[in-house]
Amino acid sequence: MIEVQRVSKTYARGVYALRDLSLHIGKGDFVFLTGPSGAGKSTLLRLLLRRDVPSEGQLIVGGRNLAELTPRQVQAYRRSIGFVFQDFKLLQNKTLLENVAFVPRVLGIGASQQQRRTFQVLKWVGLQHRMSAYPRELSGGEQQRVAIARAIVNDPLIILADEPTGNLDPDLSLEIMNLFREINARGTTVVVATHDRELIRRVGRRSLTLDHGEIVERT
Amino acid sequence: MHALRYFFSEAAASLMRGPLATALAIVTIATGLFVLGVFLVVNANFQRVIDRWSRSAELSVYLHDNVTPEQLTAIDELTGSSGLAAHREYVSKEQALARFKTDFPDLAGTAGTLENNPFPASFDVQLKPDLRESTAAVDGLVSALTSMAGVADVRYDREWLTRLNTLVRTGRIGATGIVLLLAVAAAMTVGNVVRLTAAARRDEIEIMQLVGAPFAYVRGPFVAEGILQGGIGAIVALIALTVAFYFVRTKFDTLTFLALPMAVILLFGGILLGCLGGYVVARRVR
Numbered sequence: 001m002i003e004v005q006r007v008s009k010t011y012a013r014g015v016y017a018l019r020d021l022s023l024h025i026g027k028g029d030f031v032f033l034t035g036p037s038g039a040g041k042s043t044l045l046r047l048l049l050r051r052d053v054p055s056e057g058q059l060i061v062g063g064r065n066l067a068e069l070t071p072r073q074v075q076a077y078r079r080s081i082g083f084v085f086q087d088f089k090l091l092q093n094k095t096l097l098e099n100v101a102f103v104p105r106v107l108g109i110g111a112s113q114q115q116r117r118t119f120q121v122l123k124w125v126g127l128q129h130r131m132s133a134y135p136r137e138l139s140g141g142e143q144q145r146v147a148i149a150r151a152i153v154n155d156p157l158i159i160l161a162d163e164p165t166g167n168l169d170p171d172l173s174l175e176i177m178n179l180f181r182e183i184n185a186r187g188t189t190v191v192v193a194t195h196d197r198e199l200i201r202r203v204g205r206r207s208l209t210l211d212h213g214e215i216v217e218r219t
Numbered sequence: 220m221h222a223l224r225y226f227f228s229e230a231a232a233s234l235m236r237g238p239l240a241t242a243l244a245i246v247t248i249a250t251g252l253f254v255l256g257v258f259l260v261v262n263a264n265f266q267r268v269i270d271r272w273s274r275s276a277e278l279s280v281y282l283h284d285n286v287t288p289e290q291l292t293a294i295d296e297l298t299g300s301s302g303l304a305a306h307r308e309y310v311s312k313e314q315a316l317a318r319f320k321t322d323f324p325d326l327a328g329t330a331g332t333l334e335n336n337p338f339p340a341s342f343d344v345q346l347k348p349d350l351r352e353s354t355a356a357v358d359g360l361v362s363a364l365t366s367m368a369g370v371a372d373v374r375y376d377r378e379w380l381t382r383l384n385t386l387v388r389t390g391r392i393g394a395t396g397i398v399l400l401l402a403v404a405a406a407m408t409v410g411n412v413v414r415l416t417a418a419a420r421r422d423e424i425e426i427m428q429l430v431g432a433p434f435a436y437v438r439g440p441f442v443a444e445g446i447l448q449g450g451i452g453a454i455v456a457l458i459a460l461t462v463a464f465y466f467v468r469t470k471f472d473t474l475t476f477l478a479l480p481m482a483v484i485l486l487f488g489g490i491l492l493g494c495l496g497g498y499v500v501a502r503r504v505r
């Protein structure tokens with residue numbers, strides 16, 4: 001599913017965010033990317049989301065070389081990706097329902113299908129009773145559940161999550177991870193970047209430890 | 220259809236979020252179109268008057284009182300065979316007096332006290348519109364008519380009509396310049412308002428980009444916003460123009476309003492201006 005072939009990413013003054021990185025993530029895998037701040041976890045996710053391209057090497061996802069995609073192909077590619085961020089990135093002037101429905105809406109999906117999918121995912125994350133609430137009225141855990149609902153509403157092939165539990169306490173973090181496990185159980189590839197080693201231990205999945213842009217440990 | 224509904228609902232919501240900026244853009248467009256509308260109304264009325272004057276005796280061939288029927292026929296044949304006349308009409312002395320009384324009712328009494336009718340009979344010749352500019356041909360006809368027996372004088376209105384036309388044309392160029400400037404100002408105002416909207420919606424735009432929304436969905440609402448601003452501005456301008464027109468018409472009752480096609484052009488002009496302003500901003504959003 002995801003092939004990272006000798007990928008390097010350098011920023012200004014030749015600073016390496018990723019250095020000669022190679023890894024393989026199969027279809028339906030659940031992989032943690034871990035390591036200290038500045039290790040390159042978020043950079044790798046940025047590349048996978050095609051918000052940036054590698055300075056060297058190739059990033060192949062679903063058989064497509066991400067660096068060679070045209071703007072329209074990037075759009076099509078992103079439709080197969082769900083993303084979750086530490087800061088949730090919810091739209092503050094929209095209700096939960098509108099936040100989640102926003103994705104199918106801007107992808108041109110018909111109103112009835114939009115509604116059906118949105119209800120389904122909000123029910124799945126356990127927030128169907130708070131659909132008319134605004135993000136500011138929710139706890140951090142609830143906001144992250146909305147972000148997860150939004151990430152899966154389009155039924156993506158891959159979920160990318162960047163420090164999704166960074167703002168949550170350990171119990172809520174595990175709750176969020178359980179949602180990711182359930183998503184993964186349905187066949188979706190899940191890649192989660194986190195520096196929380198204890199959480200990784202509790203979830204018990206494959207992890208890749210990065211440091212200074214290189215993989216230093218594979219478990 | 221779904222896309223259009225999305226564009227316009229987002230655009231309408233966005234306009235509501237910044238009512239002051241929206242009002243500013245609408246007023247700017249309305250001002251530009253109002254000036255354009257005034258210019259069109261004035262121009263249409265001027266043109267109508269000039270056309271009417273042009274249609275009336277452009278070439279008047281005044282006749283001696285003792286003109287013979289043979290001389291009349293010769294004069295008529297010459298104007299007819301010149302190929303320049305669209306219409307020619309013989310006006311007798313009595314008709315000329317009656318026309319004077321109609322045109323100048325205040326002086327009608329004075330004319331009635333005269334012993335003899337002082338107005339000469341004439342041939343009023345209306346030139347073909349496409350041949351009005353053929354100066355040499357018209358001058359040739361005037362000169363031929365002047366030398367004919369029975370002709371007292373030939374009066375040709377071309378020169379002052381030409382001067383009037385030049386004046387109107389110059390005014391038209393000046394007004395076009397002003398309208399163009401206002402149109403650019405209006406499009407730029409719409410662009411700036413839409414840019415403010417884009418800044419306010421940057422979170423939404425980021426989400427749209429991340430989920431792979433088509434460019435049309437990312438950019439469409441901005442273009443729709445420009446269209447709404449332009450359309451509303453045009454409607455405001457048309458309403459203001461109508462009110463101003465009816466106010467002015469109480470003093471000049473022969474004035475006519477914009478023809479329907481021109482009003483429609485004005486409306487679509489506003490929509491186009493707004494669309495342009497919105498599109499300029501939208502195409503920068505990737």
